[in-house]
């Protein structure tokens with residue numbers, strides 16, 4: 001039986017689209033649901049256009065109460081019998097307890113060569129540090145922000161003419177290739193367990 005994947009987003013969802021498209025008939029997993037914590041995330045319409053169920057958990061009403069948010073999230077994950085969670089531009093930190101429940105089954109993509117530049121504004125920081133290389137990493141999610149074991153990375157050179165915009169465009173292109181590749185390997189291994 002195929003494994004059901006939840007893709008969690010907060011924004012444009014370009015990685016989400018690539019993940020969805022990669023899960024074709026021969027893939028061991030399928031996109032069960034796309035979940036957003038932002039009602040206006042552009043990715044929601046993209047998921048709907050691709051025929052994937054979507055759910056919104058409204059952030060504002062739960063700002064002061066992460067427990068309520070995560071209870072709702074868990075309900076949705078159960079309803080769609082989710083086996084793998086892919087964070088794809090999901091701008092919310094999941095609690096230690098939540099991560100523990102789904103231990104080893106949550107993936108994230110981060111736009112830096114981890115362990116360098118965890119957190120936000122990765123490209124600006126890489127440029128400010130005169131780095132020669134940039135890239136992206138897919139890692140397992142643990143309770144440490146962007147700190148879980150790295151599963152794969154893609155590395156590119158930073159040109160002298162690069163700015164935050166050009167660099168993020170180049171890295172995003174790499175993300176779109178790397179994330180589906182890692183998900184395929186991860187889902188294949190999980191299915192064969």
Ligand code: GRF
Pocket residue numbers: 009011012013014015016043088089090109110111136172175
């Ligand atoms: C990507 O750069 C990803 O690495 C980061 O957030 C961005 C999301 O972009 N975590 P998108 O929503 O997939 O277009």
